Amino acid sequence: MVLSQRIHEAFKGTVERITGPRTVSAFKEKGVLSVTEFVVAGDNLVSKCPTWSWESGEPNKRKPYLPLEKQFLITRNGKRHRCGLALLLLVINLPDQFIHVPCLRRAASVEEEYEAAGGEVLLDSEDNGGWLATHGMPKENKRDDDDDLPSMETLEISQTKPIQSIPTYFGGEEEEDIPDMAEYDEPDNLIEMDPATLQSTYLVAHEPDEDNILRTRTYDVSITYDKYYQTPRVWLTGYDESKMLLRPELVLEDVSQDHAHKTVTIEDHPHLPGKHASVHPCKHGAVMKKIIDVLMSHGVEPEVDKYLFLFLKFVASVIPTIEYDYTMDFDVGSSSNR
Amino acid sequence: MAGHDGGSILVFAQFQSAVDEGFWHRLSSLKLNKLGIDDSPIPITGFYAPCSHPQVSNHLTLLAQSLPSELSEQSSAADIIRGNRNRCPIQGILYNTNTIESFHLLDKKSLLNAEAMKIWEDIHIGKAVEDSSLLSRFLLISFADLKKWTFHYWFAFPALVLDPPATLVDLRRASQYFTLDEAESVSAACNEWRNSSLTADVPFFLVSVDPTSHATIKHLKDWETCQSNGEKLLFGFYDPCHLPNNPGWPLRNFLALISVRWNLKSVRFLCYRENRGFADLELSLVGEALITVPQGWRDHQCLPNAVGWEHNKGRQVPRSISLAKSMDPTRLAISAA
Numbered sequence: 250m251v252l253s254q255r256i257h258e259a260f261k262g263t264v265e266r267i268t269g270p271r272t273v274s275a276f277k278e279k280g281v282l283s284v285t286e287f288v289v290a291g292d293n294l295v296s297k298c299p300t301w302s303w304e305s306g307e308p309n310k311r312k313p314y315l316p317l318e319k320q321f322l323i324t325r326n327g328k329r330h331r332c333g334l335a336l337l338l339l340v341i342n343l344p345d346q347f348i349h350v351p352c353l354r355r356a357a358s359v360e361e362e363y364e365a366a367g368g369e370v371l372l373d374s375e376d377n378g379g380w381l382a383t384h385g386m387p388k389e390n391k392r393d394d395d396d397d398l399p400s401m402e403t404l405e406i407s408q409t410k411p412i413q414s415i416p417t418y419f420g421g422e423e424e425e426d427i428p429d430m431a432e433y434d435e436p437d438n439l440i441e442m443d444p445a446t447l448q449s450t451y452l453v454a455h456e457p458d459e460d461n462i463l464r465t466r467t468y469d470v471s472i473t474y475d476k477y478y479q480t481p482r483v484w485l486t487g488y489d490e491s492k493m494l495l496r497p498e499l500v501l502e503d504v505s506q507d508h509a510h511k512t513v514t515i516e517d518h519p520h521l522p523g524k525h526a527s528v529h530p531c532k533h534g535a536v537m538k539k540i541i542d543v544l545m546s547h548g549v550e551p552e553v554d555k556y557l558f559l560f561l562k563f564v565a566s567v568i569p570t571i572e573y574d575y576t577m578d579f580d581v582g583s584s585s586n587r
Numbered sequence: 588m589a590g591h592d593g594g595s596i597l598v599f600a601q602f603q604s605a606v607d608e609g610f611w612h613r614l615s616s617l618k619l620n621k622l623g624i625d626d627s628p629i630p631i632t633g634f635y636a637p638c639s640h641p642q643v644s645n646h647l648t649l650l651a652q653s654l655p656s657e658l659s660e661q662s663s664a665a666d667i668i669r670g671n672r673n674r675c676p677i678q679g680i681l682y683n684t685n686t687i688e689s690f691h692l693l694d695k696k697s698l699l700n701a702e703a704m705k706i707w708e709d710i711h712i713g714k715a716v717e718d719s720s721l722l723s724r725f726l727l728i729s730f731a732d733l734k735k736w737t738f739h740y741w742f743a744f745p746a747l748v749l750d751p752p753a754t755l756v757d758l759r760r761a762s763q764y765f766t767l768d769e770a771e772s773v774s775a776a777c778n779e780w781r782n783s784s785l786t787a788d789v790p791f792f793l794v795s796v797d798p799t800s801h802a803t804i805k806h807l808k809d810w811e812t813c814q815s816n817g818e819k820l821l822f823g824f825y826d827p828c829h830l831p832n833n834p835g836w837p838l839r840n841f842l843a844l845i846s847v848r849w850n851l852k853s854v855r856f857l858c859y860r861e862n863r864g865f866a867d868l869e870l871s872l873v874g875e876a877l878i879t880v881p882q883g884w885r886d887h888q889c890l891p892n893a894v895g896w897e898h899n900k901g902r903q904v905p906r907s908i909s910l911a912k913s914m915d916p917t918r919l920a921i922s923a924a
Contacts, residue, residue: 298863298864299672299673299781299782299863299864299865300639300673300863300864301673301864302671302672302673302674307609307651308656324673325636325648325673326605326639326640326643326645326646440903441894441895441896441903443748443894444598444752445596445597445598445599445748445749445752445753445839446598446599446601446894447598447599447600447601447830447833448898448901465642465643467605467643469607486607486608488605491603491899491900492603492604492605492646493906493908494606494607494608494908494910496912521607521608521609521651522608522609522612522613522651522913523608523609523612523910523913523914524912524913
């Protein structure tokens with residue numbers, strides 16, 4: 250208790266020193282967030298999208314500059330689409346979209362394009378009255394009728410992958426010394442006969458088009474504050490369809506293939522035990538700056554507490570198959586055309 | 588919905604477990620640094636929330652915080668109890684054995700019955716009315732092979748069996764059951780319940796709808812006050828299940844409570860489900876179940892049969908997981924330094 254109060258006071262002291270116009274302008278000038286702004290934006294995300302919560306994480310990993318009970322944000326049980334078509338629909342069907350950031354062509358192109366910071370950002374204000382910020386649509390994509398479809402590559406990859414190849418969780422087939430518990434004879438031969446128990450609960454999702462079974466992975470998505478890059482950072486923890494932990498490498502299957510191993514890497518989580526897949530934050534500031542510039546060029550003054558909505562929308566282009574909540578049915582900025 | 592002519596057996600979708608990596612990390616360090624060969628049962632806390640997606644059930648999640656902390660059990664207990672809307676705490680117990688043989692030799696039937704007995708007790712003495720989360724106690728048995736960083740485990744979600752089973756006379760989307768005005772008021776009341784830090788993690792509740800279509804959510808202990816005429820009364824619970832034709836597991840012990848405490852034969856229940864964190868009456872279900880009170884059911888001493896060992900891919904077998912890659916001791920040593 251005493252310690253937590255001390256930490257909290259240390260935090261408050263820090264907050265007081267870093268608040269003010271300077272950090273506000275850093276948000277618009279560099280696309281970065283101060284610790285305070287991260288907390289403000291996180292509070293707003295939690296209140297608008299209640300599936301997100303603040304958590305305190307591992308006690309020995311606590312960051313003194315963040316409030317004890319607001320170390321990072323997490324949403325559990327996000328759904329992952331096995332089926333490629335679903336992921337396309339995900340991106341297109343977002344309600345009340347203000348900004349689309351379609352699936353970026355490849356990781357390298359994110360970096361190059363943002364470094365170049367050239368005229369690739371196109372705008373389409375006819376789209377539901379919203380903006381379309383895109384980054385040079387891939388040439389091969391011309392088969393798409395709809396310009397804001399993400400890269401078809403992701404689709405093709407997930408279609409060629411056989412659905413049943415999911416010996417996937419930790420200790421799957423590659424580690425042969427793991428005994429298959431199903432092989433053991435249960436000494437007491439436990440079989441519960443009960444007519445009131447539904448027998449097939451492991452078929453967790455039903456879709457008409459996949460032999461009635463959609464192998465459903467779910468994800469815990471967390472957002473931490475990266476002090477070095479002064480931006481939020483996204484982490485993914487995957488579970489297979491029977492809710493067993495996925496090895497982080499298998500998480501990469503759900504990442505846009507252009508980003509796997511490049512922008513998405515596997516590292517120690519700053520607040521949780523173990524290795525997790527993470528979208529590397531080195532370009533986040535530049536990307537966010539770009540998005541903010543687009544908004545401002547249209548007379549929208551972005552507000553810092555909306556940062557995470559814009560951020561998550563951008564991240565959705567890197568992990569297009571993972572569904573989490575960042576619905577934004579309100580204005581991004583103070584002077585937008587509502 | 589499937590045709591329920593004369594009423595069919597009410598069939599419940601089982602709870603599903605999900606164990607966060609942090610749980611196994613903390614269990615390992617507890618075992619190595621504190622417990623040693625002590626294999627006495629450990630109280631743990633699981634977390635769940637209403638289903639929040641039309642295609643995915645929610646599950647009972649174990650996190651690092653589910654276990655007592657190595658350093659001070661007292662202060663961590665306070666941490667655990669504080670849930671939030673996405674983490675409703677539920678009490679459980681962990682039997683972690685020292686060998687794989689003793690894991691297999693555990694008397695699963697008795698262990699399950701022992702937990703079911705606690706639920707039965709709490710129903711009879713009224714504790715479950717005060718703290719409804721006690722209706723969803725769970726049990727975990729495990730063997731942590733710390734040489735190979737492999738964990739063998741099996742969950743049970745004890746459910747008191749109604750014999751004969753409850754029958755279903757009606758089950759439909761909540762949006763079809765309520766009038767438009769009622770639905771609006773129910774949604775608003777549920778959202779308010781979920782947004783208040785006082786009630787967000789209270790998983791069982793009463794929904795009362797008055798003749799002017801105004802809905803209120805109340806604690807179970809206020810049941811007596813909901814008996815005025817003209818009000819629709821529903822027994823609501825956070826339903827982790829997403830299926831359109833089956834209520835989730837927590838309803839089972841809830842029906843037992845309703846039958847034992849209030850002696851109701853016909854129960855109208857609300858499977859409360861959300862979408863994106865808000866009440867979703869398209870996803871939520873309203874059903875009516877008929878309970879035939881089993882023989883001896885009112886007798887405190889007479890423990891009903893209990894079921895609930897988790898199914899793994901349709902079979903009742905344990906699970907195992909290897910965390911060798913993320914629990915390499917040299918890495919742990921570095922991070923502990």
